[in-house]
Amino acid sequence: MKNWFVRGVTAGIWTEALPGSGNVSNALSPGLPTTTEYATPELAREMATRCPTDAIHASGATAEVDDDRCVLCMRCKGRDGQKWRHDITWGHTAGASSQEPLPSAFASSLHVRIIDAGDCGSCLNELAQMNGPLYNLHRLGIFVTPTPRQADVLLVVGPGTRQMRDALVTSYNAMPEPKRVVAVGVCAASGGIFGPSLMSSGGIGEIIPVDLVVPGCPPPPHAIIDALRLVCGQIKRVAQ
C-alpha cells in the first residue's frame, strides 16, 4: 500500500481551473447548435427538416434551436449549417416546477445522488469523470452519495423508462427536504430520441418535479458541474 501512497503523492495536482462562462475546446465539450439567421427562409426550413428530433424550428429566415431536444447528431453542423456555441453554461431552470436554489448552507457542502433511469451510459460516464482528478468535484464541496436519504440533489440521467419509474419515485420520496432535482442530458430533459414512447416518458419532468435541466447528449462534465454550482447557489445566473 505504501507504494500507492507514494505514487499518489508524487503525481502532484492535476486539477484544472474551471472554465467559467467562456468558450471551451471540442476536446472538453461538443458544444450546442444555436439560433442562426439564414439568407432565405428555405435554408432555415432545410435545417429544420435535417433535424431528426424537431429541435430546430424555422420562423422566417431564422432557425431556432430547442436545446432540450438536441441529441447532437451533428447533421445541422457544417460550413453552411447552424452556428455553434462552445460555452459550458448549459444548465437552465425547468419552468413551472423550478424552485429557488438551495439555501446558502448548501453552497459549501452538497450531497448528490445519481439515478440511472434508462441512460445509454455516456451521461453516467461523464458523471464518473466529474469525480476524476481533472475535474475534481470535491474541491467545490460537492460529493456523490450512495443513498438518496443523504442526498440534497438528485441527478437523473436517462429518459425515465416505465420499468424504472417506481424506483425513481421511491428514491425521490426518500430524500429529505429541502431537495432539488437536476435532469442531466437530453433524454432526461425531453425523452431525447427514446421518448415519449410506449416504454419511456418524454423527460423525467413527467415523473418527478424537475428544478434544473442540463441539455446535451451527453452534457460534458464542465456543464454538469456548472449546473450543480447553480443549484447550490455557488454561482448565480439570470434566468433565461
Next chain:
Amino acid sequence: MVAELVNHLRTIWPETDWRLDGELISAEVEARYLRAMAKYFTAQQWRIGTIVARENGRDVHVRYFFYATKHSGWVELRVDVNAIDRVLPSLTNVTIAADWFEREIEDLFSIRFTEHPRLGDFVLHNEQWAENLGLMRPRVRLDADIPERPREWHPKRVLEEQGAFVMPVGPVYSGDAESALFLLETVGEDVVRAVPRLFYKYRAIEKIAEGRTVHDVLLLAERCNGTSAIGNGVAYCQAVERALGITVPVRAQSLRAFFAELERLRHHMTSIRQICASTALQVAESQALWMEERLLRISGDLAGHRYLFGVLAIGGLMFDCDRQMLEDAAYDAGNVLRKVEPLRKALENASSFLDRIERVGIVSEESARDFEIVGPFARASGVAADMRAVQPYGAYPSIEFDVPIEAQGDGYARLRVLFWEMAQSLRIMHAIVADLPQGSVASEVALHSGEALGWSEAPSGASIHWVECDAQGVVLRYRLTPPSFRNWHGFHVATEDFAFQDFPIVLATLDLSVAENDR
C-alpha cells in the same frame, strides 16, 4: 467451402430447399426439423448469430442465424409460425445460448417455445405488466398507453437450506452504477449464486425504430450503448448498406476502423478504471480516470464529440479527416498508452490488488463456449471469438493484429486481456494512418426495400444487427443483438460461491453494459 457445406446439407435434408447467396446459406425449414438442424450446427461449433422474430399480418416467422468460428459464411433458417397457436420447438435443450433469445421472443411476440425450462418475466416485469402483452406485435401501436397491472412477484429461489435467504441489490444502488437488480442467494457469509434481473432500462429501441427512416435509426443504434457508439453503429450501417447494395468507399472503411479502435481504447480504459475502483484502489482509479479523460479529449478533438456520436453515416462517414489530424490522434493515444504501461506494471506488482481479482469470477472455457460468450470476456476464458478475425468486415481483412487470449478465465485474466487489446488497437490505428487510401468518404444512398444482417466487433464483443426496410427506406424491423446481451446470460456462471465483498469486483471485471442489454 460454403459450396461444400450446401451440398452436404442437401444430402442430409433433401426436402429442404437450400439456397446459396454469396456467403449466406438460407432455407425455409419446417419446425419439426429445427432441433435436428440446430444440433448439427452446434455440434460443429457454429454459434447462434441472432434469432429474429417478425410479424406482419398473418405472416409470423422466426429466423435463426448461425455463424462458425472460422470463415465459412452464415446460415439462415427461416421457420414459419402458425399465427393461431404461435408455438415453436425450443432450442434451449440443444444449445443453452438460445435461452435468452427465446425468453425475449416469448415476452415480446407471445410465441411459446415448447420444452423451454423457464419462460415469462424477462423483458417485461411481472409485477408491473399483464402476461402476453406482445409488445413487439404490430397490433400494439407506438404511442399506446399500456395499462399497468400490478401483480405480486417473488424472486425465484433455488437454495432451500435452513437460514438461506435472498439479498436484493438494486435497481438503485452504489454511486454511478447502472440500474439492475441482483438477487444474491446466501446462507450467511458467502453468496452461493447471483441472478441478475435486467430490463429496468428497457427503452423498446427495436419497437420505436419501426417507422423511422434508416438514417434516423442510426441514432438509436449509436445510443443503445453510448460507450460503444461506433461498435454498434458500424454493425447497423453495414446491415443497411448490405440491404441497399451500397459499396462503402475504402477510405471510409479505413476511417471507420480507426474510430472503432479509438473507441475500443477508451472503452477498455473505462473498464480498467472500474476494476481499480471496485477494489478501492483510489490512486490507480484516479490515474485511470485521467487516462480515460485524455482519450475522450482526443476523440473530441478529432471528431467533435467525446463519445464519437455523429461520425457514422449510411454509406460512409459524416465528414472526412485529414491525415495530420489522424496522425496527431494516434500519436496522442500512443502517449496515453505509454502512461498506461507503468499503471499496468504497478497493478501487476500490487499483491493486495491481485489477491482480490485472482481466482474470482472464474468462467471455464467450456462454459464460455456453451453460453457463447463474446468479446474480451470470452477471450479471457480461452475462446478466440473476435468478429474482426472470424468474420472480417470493412478494412479489417487487410489489417494485421493479434487476438489476445488468456486461459485462466478469472478476473485477472480479463484485466490482462483488456491491457493487451489496448496495445493491439493502437497498433491498428498506426497501421491505418500509415496506409490510408485516398478518395471520398461517402457513397450515394439510393433507397429501396431490402433486408440484411450486419456485424462488427464492438469493444465488448460481437454486435449483430438485422434490418428490414421498405422502398422509402422506412425501417420495418430492426433487431439488435449487442454483446452484453450474450454476456449477461453467462453472468451467473461467474458468480457462483463468492464472498459478498467480491461482488462489485466480479461485476467490474466482466465488463458488462446494462444499457446495451436492456436496449
